[in-house]
Amino acid sequence: MRDIQQLENLATQIRRDIVRMVHACQSGHPGGSLGCADFLTALYFNQMKVNPTAFSMDGKGEDLFFLSNGHISPVFYSVLARRGYFEVKELATFRRIHSRLQGHPATLEKLPGIRVASGSLGQGLSVAIGAAQAKKLNGDDRLVYVLMGDGEQQEGQIWEAALYAGAKKIDNLIAVIDYNGKQIDGPVDQVVSLGDLQAKYESFGWKVTRFNGNNMAEVVKTLDIALQQANQQIPQLLLMETEMGQGVDFMMGTHKWHGVAPNDEQLEKALAQLPETIGDY
Amino acid sequence: MDFTIQNYKDTRSGFGDGLAELGKKNEKVVALCADLTGSLKMDAFAREFPDRFFQTGISEANMIGMAAGLTIGGFIPFTGTFANFSTGRVYDQIRQSVAYSGKNVKICASHAGVTLGEDGATHQILEDIGMMKMLPGMTVIVPCDYNQTKAAVKAVALHEGPVYLRFGRPKVPNFTPADQKLVIGKAILMKEGTDVSIFATGHLVWKAVEALSILAELGINAELINVHTIKPLDEEAVLQSVRKTACVVTAEEHQRNGGLGDSIAQLLALKMPRPVEMVAVNDSFGQSGTPEQLLTEYHLDTMDIVEAAKRAVARK
Incomplete structure (x- = not known):
């Protein structure tokens, strides 16, 4: 296991990547990306068994991750690049014409690390369930992870999938919700409240764990416990409390940075709070 | 055949x-x-x-x-x-x-x-x-x-x-041979003819088969092609047939918009403009009824193909 400081340094560099990528093309979604940087860093650098330099779509013998809330592609791309799926300098092509780093993750351009397109919300949990079933059929004991947004829980397909996973006891699946309480139009509670999300999933037959997704030690520990609890005839949901915009003070505490790029001055202010730890692309 | x-x-x-x-x-x-x-x-x-x-x-x-x-x-x-x-x-x-x-x-x-x-x-x-x-x-x-x-x-x-x-x-x-393979993208020539090409798909292929003998009695020697693959369309088969017959009937259990007829009309408009008549549902929803009643009601029956062929031939 890597030490926590090392993972935190990685997450800081990834946060730098995120704001630089979004600034460079003046579009994209920094808020949720920053909030999920700790989780994805821990997942890819500490938790999952992956084979980044020889990416295969089937991922046999590997853990799989699906990003359902595809708009936080900046954090996904940065983590994949930093983990070695492709060269970090390619991050500079984000959202540019002819780039493999499409606005939302896609497979068409064959970017290593992406296994399904996402962006139209609500679809990733179903795909992850299918991939988890494929692992069982193949006798492959690795796990399938999927990250969803909390606003995304308003999509009906999520509940079809949640019902199925609970009823069929899909236990090689770990679903995670970025529970930051914010969506494009405002606080989730004001747009359409999710009510008691934990109770909802529990009533659908899931084991739910709440944790602080912006505390690296807690993220690492929670993922480790989830791993130990896998394959016990119950699907697992990690309700990950995060702060949208985490790491950049003026992007925190508001939904306004969900899908807005910083200008030059704001970029400088953001980078001043995120020291270069590994080296910029 | x-x-x-x-x-x-x-x-x-x-x-x-x-x-x-x-x-x-x-x-x-x-x-x-x-x-x-x-x-x-x-x-x-x-x-x-x-x-x-x-x-x-x-x-x-x-x-x-x-x-x-x-x-x-x-x-x-x-x-x-x-x-x-x-x-x-x-x-x-x-x-x-x-x-x-x-x-x-x-x-x-x-x-x-x-x-x-x-x-x-x-x-x-x-x-x-x-x-x-x-x-x-x-x-x-x-x-x-x-x-x-x-x-x-x-x-x-x-x-x-x-x-x-x-x-x-x-x-x-x-009625198709039990041992006939389906090759994706390769339409099947079911009957050769010289006067009109009928491109049919799905249930309407049999209706087109029934139309063949009626057309023969009317002196129209129709060619029938079973287009089981709508996409990718067997463009060569379509063009080869129409080069000979110079007019077309399409037949399908679908809206005109977006169906087989639409694909064939697009191909011909681009490469070989010829008269096309479409046997298809014309911008309406269906309703309850028996299958045969509904095929008649929405003009998807044998005689609709016959009439469409006559119109196509007349437009040459």
Whole structure:
């Protein structure tokens, strides 16, 4: 296991990547990306068994991750690049014409690390369930992870999938919700409240764990416990409390940075709070 | 070609029987169904291969997503539900998780068109071919009888990439050879002729066969081509036929907009403009009735093809 400081340094560099990528093309979604940087860093650098330099779509013998809330592609791309799926300098092509780093993750351009397109919300949990079933059929004991947004829980397909996973006891699946309480139009509670999300999933037959997704030690520990609890005839949901915009003070505490790029001055202010730890692309 | 009716069978049984046979030969084939196992004739597969059969309940969006996920790991998923719930209801799931993601999912759709019958317009989808053929990379196949549907199941399993396979509910003449392979993208010349080319798909192929003899009595020597693959369209077969006959009738159980006729008219407009008459539903929903009543009501019957051929010939 890597030490926590090392993972935190990685997450800081990834946060730098995120704001630089979004600034460079003046579009994209920094808020949720920053909030999920700790989780994805821990997942890819500490938790999952992956084979980044020889990416295969089937991922046999590997853990799989699906990003359902595809708009936080900046954090996904940065983590994949930093983990070695492709060269970090390619991050500079984000959202540019002819780039493999499409606005939302896609497979068409064959970017290593992406296994399904996402962006139209609500679809990733179903795909992850299918991939988890494929692992069982193949006798492959690795796990399938999927990250969803909390606003995304308003999509009906999520509940079809949640019902199925609970009823069929899909236990090689770990679903995670970025529970930051914010969506494009405002606080989730004001747009359409999710009510008691934990109770909802529990009533659908899931084991739910709440944790602080912006505390690296807690993220690492929670993922480790989830791993130990896998394959016990119950699907697992990690309700990950995060702060949208985490790491950049003026992007925190508001939904306004969900899908807005910083200008030059704001970029400088953001980078001043995120020291270069590994080296910029 | 011999048009002897071997028996009367539903095309969905061709799907079910083909799938069960395929399951024996290819252990990578898995099937998913949204609570219509009996209607889709998937019972045999479900019974023989319970580990490879996924009952998803009435949740078609989840079914399509799961199918996309099952391809990751090397499986070949066949999803089964009515054509309406296989397409319009899950269009975005198919678009993003299957087509754009390039997943090897076979979307198998029964009860297409007005011949679904008494259930009425809520279930009689007439826009599905259009929706599916517009998706980049999607193959669209509409077999005409039991034997051809069974052959189609085998063919699509060998094809790498997403496929929409459309079939229907009623028992109809089963007349194509039991050993005839279906080659995706290769239309089948069923009868040579010189005066008009009839391009038919699905249930209307048999109606076109019936029209041939009536047309012969009228002195019109029609050519009949079974276009089981609507996308990719066998452009060479179309152009070769029309080069000879110089006029066209298309016949399908679908809206004019987006159907086979639309594809052929587009091809001809670009490469070989000739008169085209379309036997198809003209911008309306269906209704309850027997399949035969509905084919008559929406001008999809044998005599509609005959009349369309006469008009096409007159326009030359």
